[in-house]
Amino acid sequence: MNKETNFFKRLNDWVNGEADRLFPELQETDTPKAPEPVATIGPLPNKDVLFLTSYQAVALIVVIGMVSILLYTVYKLPLFGVADNPAVNEVVERYVEKGLEETGAVNVVAGMILDYRAFDTLGESSVLLLAITSVMMLLLKDEKNTDPDEELIEAHEAVIEDHNRDMILQTMTIILMPAIMLYGIYVILNGHLSPGGGFSGGAILGAGLILFASGFGHNRVKKFFNMNTFRALTTTALLGYGILKTYSFLLGANHLPTGIPLGIPGAIFSSGLIFVLDICVGLIVACTMYGFFSVFSRGEI
Amino acid sequence: MKNFFAELINDRFMIAAVLLFGLGFMNLLLQKNLIKKIIGFNVMDSSIFLFLASQGYINGRIAPIITNGVFDAEVYINPIPSGLVLTGIVVSVSVTAFFLALTVRLYGIYKTVDFDEIMLLINKEAE
């Protein structure tokens, strides 16, 4: 056992390009900042130990029972990959056969999530807004959420980072960034024609921004993307999504035509609202993903 | 017996999904380390999505993107699970971010990510 951990440790250090002197620092809890929490608790009272063990035993039994019930259920379910399972019914038929005609989207999945079942997707975009809002609520810098030592270390790190930008990272960023951005935009704009769409394209755009920020620093990103742009973009995109969909929900339910042309199937400017909605979703996702990164690492956008 | 094994191999994705669900569920429930708890949550969610996606698959059919003007429902797989999973993935990453933010704040206060220790410290403070 000991030998094995040694091997892994050596492997680690080899991967990290570090020498043996880092051996004692391998245990994460022994960082200089951690004031040995165990010592402040002291040995657990007997009652608590008993409670914890019995809780774990009960939980284990529950999980094993649940998994065996589910396995038995799977055994009773329709087989994998056969065409006559109950899920293949008139709904699927209509989505595939009439989808292009009714929604204008060549990609049936995009047509389904942004037109047939658009209410779910509106909820899902709101989940993103909720997540970024709650993360901002927790991690934006304020009087309850600052630690002077941390601040000092972070300021110090920021200075070091600004002066010693990683050469390899920067060069690779310059090479890769345009390709990533272009690919993200392509995936968003082609959401109704090919696999992808707002969610994946937005995540790619967000990842591109994150790469840029880690290569060139937050301050460079701030020049074109700060809190105000972030707020304006997410709110406008989500509001646009909400209002467009409200318009189409209300008219649709009252059996009125929306008057939005579907265009020529397969053309880039086609499929009516889906094209616009994909752009909105892409913007929301890109901003949210970069927002997560920025708030997590700096406590600001 | 042979039939049983044939079915076992045939239902490979569903069985794997259920086992992974159990694994993730157990870790979400029992893991003390908050980071691993979150990984457990992610494994649990993605296993459900694997289950759902495998329900949409039909042998010998292709992804539901209309090509060459073929509108026959017999050619494409079921598009509904894909749409639902797409929704689910985004929900799951949002919850992950929230969970991680809570972890960061708790670490800032108690300097540990061990959930049991944190609970004990909180209870101790209350007394």
Added chain:
Amino acid sequence: MLPYYYNIPAISILLCMISGISIPLLSSGRRAYRLTLFVSAVVTLLSALLMYKVIPLNEYFTYMMGHFPAPWGNELSAGPLEAMMGFIFGLVMFLSLLGGSMTLFHDILPGKQKFYFTMMNMLMAALLAMTYTNDLFTGYVFIEISTIAACAIVVARDTPKTIGSTIRYLAISLLGSGLFLIGVVLLYCITGHLLMPNIQTQVLRLVSTGLYTVPLTVVAGLLFAGIAIKSALFPFGAWLPMAHGGATTASSAVLSGLVLKGYIVMLIKIFYRVFTIDVIRDLNVTNIMFACGLAGMIYGSIEAFREEHIKRMLAHSSMAQIGYIFMGIGLDVNLGVAAAFLQIMVHAFVKPLLFLCAGRLSEVYDHEKSSYRLRGSAHKDPIAGIGFTIGAMSMVGIPLLGGFAAKFYLVTSAMMNPSKLWPALITLMISAVMNALYYMPEVIAIWTRCELCTPNPVDPNPGFDYISAPVLSAGVLFLGLNGYSMIQVIQRGLALL
């Protein structure tokens, strides 16, 4: 053309969502607060209009979200019960925010108040959508929204303790949503639909042919377990007291009064509209609910009796009240479900009233929330004292108040099912006695003069004094006096589901 009031459910949900989205554009927390109040008032009025239209006609309708009808697109469905729940959600949200506004602006940092109101709006939208939805997957998405929003309004207070309790709340809620999601997925696998009426046709077909009985039972169990975890039914409710007790007053009121109820209303809707209640009874799910409900009543009461911190005591008492609701559903008679529904409504008024009044009373002694420190506080703030007394009396089951009506109909429906009569009656008795044992000393304490204590001057909160407390108390009284007619309306509504 559809009748105009068919649009009300969709408009209320979308209004809440759009206002939640646009709050970041506002300049301050106060404005966000006013917008939220305005939106919940509008939702209340719209739901009242819907009630006025739907209840006399006893009408149930479905509403397409988009251009495509039932098996293809999302749908909402509404009837008397949904309209009543929408009304209560809007009204109680309005009153809780109004009554808890002082502590709210005190507890939450100015920079983060806007975020808090985004959450409140989204929570409102999620509650409404869970009530109105006719689609299981939409239900799942909005359950997740309400999970994040509920955790966020707990953590908004930003003390070490609330963060700790929130992480526990979140972890346990996620277990619940995981179970719910896998239930929905399995149900989709065996029926091929996501819209409730279409699933129902398939389920009835499966039951009559005897196909897939095992998966069906498992699905019912998983959906129940998922919702039970989220609504803090007994074995799963350990997270509730810390989360609800630690949050700011308005959050506690909304969480205890509304969020737990939203999940239960959705569960009832699933049972009636997806499985039909007879199938559920055949699958023995109701027996589990009955047992868990009874255990929850006892456990919650005992824990509340032992608790000193007044807000945590109220939270423990919520667990007991959730037990009443599940016991009512588990009684296997239709009157029992109606009584459970009445209990949901009564509790939606009583618990926010108690939380708001307790919050006001504890302000008298500088936010000390231990019961012993509240002695004599009612004399400094008589309106809160009276409100607390009315709430406590309703909890104990004094006639003419809402709690009495709910308990009365629970007992009546227990009479109709001889096999479950005695366990139900004995537990109800024990729980009622325990209620009296922990609420009455509290009431006596707040009205006993304390010569040595030095109370703080209390800032008047006109919103609480003239609107929240009187309206919530009036709601409790109204439900108590009109118990019979409410039960009639609920029973007719249940028959339509």
Added chain:
Amino acid sequence: MNVIYELILIVFLFVCAIGAFLSERLLIAVVIFMSYSLVMSVIWALLQSPDLAITEAAVGAGVSGILFFITLKRIHALKGTKDE
């Protein structure tokens, strides 16, 4: 033949999941979890769901991995930060 590839991928999933839970160091756990997501996205591509594969590769393996890394940095579970 396809079945064998799929079985190998499934075994890989299990190895990743169990490895992530058993590994001592959080950094390794997160890296293993990212590879889990990547394998999941390959499986989805095999299941003819390209939309899911792209999204999982971008979101599951990409962005949530980055979030985990930053969290590890914030909780001082990464060694060799620049202030040393």
